[in-house]
Every structure is written in structure tokens, then in C-alpha cells.
Amino acid sequence: MIALVDYGVGNLFSLLSSFAAIGVEARATDDPAVIAAADRVILPGVGAFADARRKLAESGLEKTVLDQAEKGKPLMGICLGMQLLFDKSLEYGEHKGLGLIPGVVRPIADVIPKGLKIPQIGWNALSFPKPHPLFSKIKEGDHVYFVHSYYAADCDDFVLATTEYGAPLTAAVGRENVLGCQFHPEKSGEVGLNILRAFCGEGVLC
Amino acid sequence: MITKRIIPCLDVKDGRVVKGTNFKGLGDVASPVELAQLYSSSGADELVFYDITASAEGRNLFTDILTETAKKVFIPLTVGGGIRTLADFDRVLHCGADKVSVNSGAIADPSIVEKAARRYGDQCVVLSADIARVDGVFRVFAKGGRENTGMEAIEWIRRCVGMGAGEVVVNSIDTDGVKGGFDLEMLAAVCDAVKVPVIASGGAGKVEDFINLFKTLPGVDAGLAASVFHFGEIAIPDLKRAMREAGIPARI
Numbered sequence: 126m127i128a129l130v131d132y133g134v135g136n137l138f139s140l141l142s143s144f145a146a147i148g149v150e151a152r153a154t155d156d157p158a159v160i161a162a163a164d165r166v167i168l169p170g171v172g173a174f175a176d177a178r179r180k181l182a183e184s185g186l187e188k189t190v191l192d193q194a195e196k197g198k199p200l201m202g203i204c205l206g207m208q209l210l211f212d213k214s215l216e217y218g219e220h221k222g223l224g225l226i227p228g229v230v231r232p233i234a235d236v237i238p239k240g241l242k243i244p245q246i247g248w249n250a251l252s253f254p255k256p257h258p259l260f261s262k263i264k265e266g267d268h269v270y271f272v273h274s275y276y277a278a279d280c281d282d283f284v285l286a287t288t289e290y291g292a293p294l295t296a297a298v299g300r301e302n303v304l305g306c307q308f309h310p311e312k313s314g315e316v317g318l319n320i321l322r323a324f325c326g327e328g329v330l331c
Numbered sequence: 332m333i334t335k336r337i338i339p340c341l342d343v344k345d346g347r348v349v350k351g352t353n354f355k356g357l358g359d360v361a362s363p364v365e366l367a368q369l370y371s372s373s374g375a376d377e378l379v380f381y382d383i384t385a386s387a388e389g390r391n392l393f394t395d396i397l398t399e400t401a402k403k404v405f406i407p408l409t410v411g412g413g414i415r416t417l418a419d420f421d422r423v424l425h426c427g428a429d430k431v432s433v434n435s436g437a438i439a440d441p442s443i444v445e446k447a448a449r450r451y452g453d454q455c456v457v458l459s460a461d462i463a464r465v466d467g468v469f470r471v472f473a474k475g476g477r478e479n480t481g482m483e484a485i486e487w488i489r490r491c492v493g494m495g496a497g498e499v500v501v502n503s504i505d506t507d508g509v510k511g512g513f514d515l516e517m518l519a520a521v522c523d524a525v526k527v528p529v530i531a532s533g534g535a536g537k538v539e540d541f542i543n544l545f546k547t548l549p550g551v552d553a554g555l556a557a558s559v560f561h562f563g564e565i566a567i568p569d570l571k572r573a574m575r576e577a578g579i580p581a582r583i
Contacts, residue, residue, distance in 0.1 A: 138427045142402045172452050244454060246498065246528050247552065248376055248582045249333045268334060268582040270407060272454045290333055312407050312429065314371065 127151040127325065128163035132184040134205070135171040143311040147318055149325050157189040165325065166193050170205030174214040174230065174275070177205050178222070187223070194225050197302050201324055207298065207305030208275060216275050225303045228280025233273070237291035244274040248313075249288040251296055257285045258326070259297065259304060262319035269296070269306075269313040269320075276307065332580040335545050336376035336553035337567060338409075338530065339560040341366060344383045346392030348561070360561075363396045364403060370560070371404045373567045376582060378404065379432070379555060382412030394426045401427020411459055415439065420447050424455070432457035432500060435473045437491060438480055448495025453527075458496035460488055462517060463504035469517060476504045484517075485524045492525045499525060500555060503533040510536025513544045513554070522550030535559050538573045545579045 127144055129137050129151055137153040144151035151167075152159060160166055168190060170177045181187045194200050202210045211222045214230035222230070234243055248268040253260055271288065277295040285304075286297035298305045304324070310317035342349040347361040360366065367378055380400070382393045390413070401408055410423040411432035420431050431451075437444050437458060448456045461476040462469050462484040469484035488499055501521050503514030513534045522529050531544055535556040544554055559565045574581035 136424055136429075138401060138425065139405070139429070142427065143405055145402065146405070171454075242526055242528055242552070244497070245333060246454065247333045247336055271333075312405060314406050317405055 126163050127165045127167060128160040129153045129167045129169060130160060130181075130186055130190060130206075131155045132177075132181045132186050134177045134180055135169050137169060139309075139311040140167065140169060140203075143318060143321055144325075147322050147325070149321075155184060155186060157186065160186070160189050160193060163193075163198075165199040165201070166190065168200065168202040168206035168209065170203070170209060172205060174205065174208060174216040174222075175218065175220045178209060178220055181209065191223060191225070194223075194303050199302050199324065200225075200304065202303075202305040203311075204273065204307060204309060207307055208277065210298070210303060210305050211277055211280065214275065226277075226280060226283050226298055226300045226305070228277050228283065228298075230275050231278045233276050233290065233294060236276075236278075236294070241291045245271050245290045245294075247271065249290060249296075249308075251286045251288055252293075253286050254284055257297075257299060259285060259299065259320060259323050261326075262323045263316050267316045269308040269310065269316055271296075271308045273307055277305075334376070334580040334582045335551075335574065336530075337374070337541070337570060337581075338377045338379055338553050338555040339370045339375050339567075340379040340381055340532070340555055340557040341561075342381045342383050342557065343393055343396065343412075345386075345389040346396050349383065364400045366561075367400045367404045370567065371406050374571050374583060375406065375567055377407040377409065377553070379409045379411060380428075382410065384413070394422060397423060397426040397428060409457055411457070415443065417443070417446055417450065420451060420455075424451065430455050430457050430498070432459040433496075434459040434461065435475075438471065438473045438482075441491070441494065444491050444496050445494040448497070453495045453497035456496050457498045457500060457530075458488065458491040459500040459502065460484060461502045461504055464517075469520065472504060476502075476507075485520055488521055489524050492527050496527065498528045498530060498552075500530045500532050506534030507532075509534060510540075510559070512536065512540040515544070515547055518544075518548055518551055522548055528552035530555050532556070535565070538565055538570050541565075541570060542573060542577045542579065545574065546577065 415436035
């Protein structure tokens with residue numbers, strides 16, 4: 126069973142539907158016992174970093190998530206959920222993250238050429254600096270759906286995928302059992318479902 | 332490179348697609364769910380469901396089919412039609428919509444744009460504007476293009492983006508239904524005014540119209556159309572191939 130951490134941020138409908146479509150049981154839950162009993166954990170999130178970080182702390186689920194990561198359980202953050210995994214974010218100030226992956230979340234405006242739109246909204250292609258089981262069922266150049274104004278930086282050792290938006294931006298990261306996707310696999314058609322299938326499969330750990 | 336998006340729009344009334352024709356391999360062309368699946372598998376980058384239902388009963392049918400579609404189609408879904416309040420946003424977002432487009436609702440109460448952007452994020456709020464030239468000036472029309480609001484369109488769009496609209500659909504009444512190509516002049520004016528993604532609507536008649544759109548106006552992010560897709564006049568795989576051949580980034 127996959128636990129989708131429900132801490133009051135974002136809409137879990139599409140993620141639940143995606144797992145149903147690939148025949149994997151998933152539950153949206155705010156119950157630490159259910160998260161502890163799950164085989165894998167998804168940390169979703171949309172909106173602002175500080176707000177999500179506060180809600181995760183207030184829900185009491187932050188410790189649960191950290192405990193599961195510590196135990197070696199596969200954990201994947203999606204979109205803002207991925208950004209939360211890092212040391213800190215520079216979105217509207219400076220905010221501490223969960224510190225599960227070394228790196229800093231910075232505005233894409235710092236690195237992309239002027240004139241490109243922010244947020245990056247739409248389908249963009251993935252490149253893989255090294256092979257990873259998470260992408261074993263898709264190929265280089267496949268497109269996934271992005272909506273973001275910030276990106277993970279200073280995390281080169283942990284980058285599993287990048288996308289080109291005037292500059293290479295971090296699209297996915299991984300450190301042992303902790304993974305993250307900046308894009309939305311649940312909105313990326315068959316390619317996205319194949320990423321979720323791989324996450325649910327064997328050998329996904331780094 | 333981010334790709335240019337192709338977005339079919341489905342007008343839904345009482346749970347059925349209003350326009351539809353003979354698609355090969357599709358049992359029921361009026362079924363929004365089947366049509367959405369077909370579009371998704373043929374390469375549509377996003378879908379718009381437009382609710383043109385008037386009755387409360389029809390509205391429930393709409394959310395039912397939206398839910399059913401969102402369970403089976405894993406590309407972004409935008410919902411429009413009859414969106415006036417935050418409760419309307421809630422209703423469709425809980426049924427699997429990713430973005431919500433406001434048109435007449437924003438004209439009646441512009442603060443809905445700001446309230447919705449604050450609650451759901453800018454990326455969730457799409458401003459849809461029906462625009463026509465009146466004495467050489469771009470004017471915003473309400474009620475499905477029937478009523479001239481008298482508002483200058485570029486200023487209206489700028490104001491809504493300032494309040495948090497994350498994308499803008501520009502529907503040219505002047506080119507809509509004519510199938511002679513998109514309204515490049517109107518779209519250029521909008522692209523100059525705002526930095527958020529701009530979606531062109533109204534006027535697509537053939538593949539070349541999309542090519543011309545993206546070649547002429549690099550600031551346009553997506554092309555939206557209804558009948559040319561519904562009636563099979565343009566097949567999305569053919570369109571995507573033609574875009575790539577013309578050097579326009581497209582997801583295939």
C-alpha cells in the first residue's frame with residue numbers, strides 16, 4: 126500500500142486515480158499509523174513553500190515522514206513535496222526544509238534567460254545524467270508536465286533528471302530511498318504512470 | 332525546450348459533448364469520457380471541459396462526468412463555464428480539475444480572481460476572455476460573447492493577471508467559427524501586455540493555422556480549438572508532426 130501524506134496541501138484526487146489506474150492500492154491519509162504501515166510514501170504538495178512547511182509541522186506528520194525516510198522506506202516528494210525534502214528554500218525569504226537531501230530551492234528566475242515565462246507551465250523533456258530505476262520504464266526525451274517557479278539547486282550529486290528551460294533545471298532527485306520529482310507524474314500521461322509504476326516496483330532504491 | 336500545447340475543448344451539456352462526429356474506434360462520440368480518452372491517447376496536451384448546462388441537474392451530471400474522466404485521463408484538465416464563486420472552484424477541483432477558467436464570473440465580480448488565486452494558487456486560475464473589435468478597439472464581451480461590457484480588453488487582461496490569473500485564454504469573437512486562422516493581431520497585443528502563458532482560441536481551421544500561430548507569435552504557449560478536432564478535420568498526431576517539421580517544439 127502507498128500512503129499519500131495528506132497534510133492539507135493540494136488535491137490528491139489525481140494521484141489516487143493514477144495509482145488506481147496502475148492497479149496499486151493507495152490511500153490519502155493523515156494517520157501516522159497508516160503511513161508507518163505503508164510500503165511506500167508519497168509527499169505531495171502545491172502552493173507556497175513556507176505555508177506547506179508550516180502545515181506539515183502543524184499536522185504532526187513531519188516526524189512521521191522523517192522517521193519513515195530514516196527507516197529506509199521509499200519516499201517520493203512531488204512538486205512542492207520534492208522541494209520540501211531539501212535543506213532550505215529561498216521562496217519569499219529563507220525557510221528551512223526537511224533536510225533529507227542536501228541542496229537549496231531557488232527561483233528559476235535566477236538562472237533562466239529574461240523573456241521566458243515564469244512559472245514554467247507545460248510539457249518538457251527529461252534528460253538523465255545517470256540511469257536510475259525510477260526511469261527504467263521511460264526513455265530520455267520523454268515529456269512530463271511541469272508547473273513551477275522554483276527549482277532545486279546545489280544538489281548535483283543527487284540529480285536524477287534535468288529539463289531544459291533556457292537553462293538545465295533539476296527535474297528529479299534521489300538520495301538512497303528518498304526521491305523527488307519536480308514535475309507531476311500524475312498529470313504526465315502514460316509516461317507519468319510508468320514513473321509511478323517504477324516507483325512501486327522493485328529496485329527503486331539508489 | 333518546453334513544448335507548445337494543443338488543447339481540445341469539449342462543450343458539455345447535460346453530461347454530453349455538444350459537438351461530435353464519426354471518430355473511428357469510438358463507440359459514443361457524445362461521451363465526454365470516451366472522447367477525452369481518445370484525445371489524450373492521440374497526443375492532446377491538456378483538455379478543457381466547458382460546462383454549458385443551465386440546470387442544477389445538468390450541473391451534477393457535469394461533475395459526475397468530470398470525476399469519471401479525471402479517473403481515466405492523466406493530463407491536465409481545465410474546467411470552465413458557470414464559475415462564479417469559490418464554491419464553484421471547490422466543486423470542480425474536488426472532481427479532479429487541475430485548473431479553473433473564469434469568464435463572465437470574473438466580469439460580474441473581479442475579486443473572484445484574487446480570492447481564487449490566493450486560495451488555490453495562480454497556476455489554478457485561468458482567465459478566459461471573449462474579445463471583439465468595436466470601432467477598432469478590443470472590447471471584452473460577457474455571456475458567451477453576446478454582451479459588450481464596454482471594457483477595453485488588454486487593460487482587463489492586465490488587471491486580472493495582476494490579481495493572480497496564471498494563464499489567459501484569448502478567444503477572438505472576430506475569428507471564431509470562421510476557420511480562417513487565429514487572430515494574430517489580437518494575440519500579439521495580449522502577449523505584449525502580460526508575462527503569463529497565453530492560449531489562443533478562435534479561428535483554427537487547418538494545420539497551417541497552428542503553424543502560422545506559433546511561428547508568428549513565439550509568445551503564444553498553446554492553441555485551443557473545438558470543432559476542427561471534434562469533426563476530425565485536424566488529427567492531433569498529424570498536427571504535432573507538422574509542428575515538429577516546422578521546428579516548433581511539440582510533444583509526440
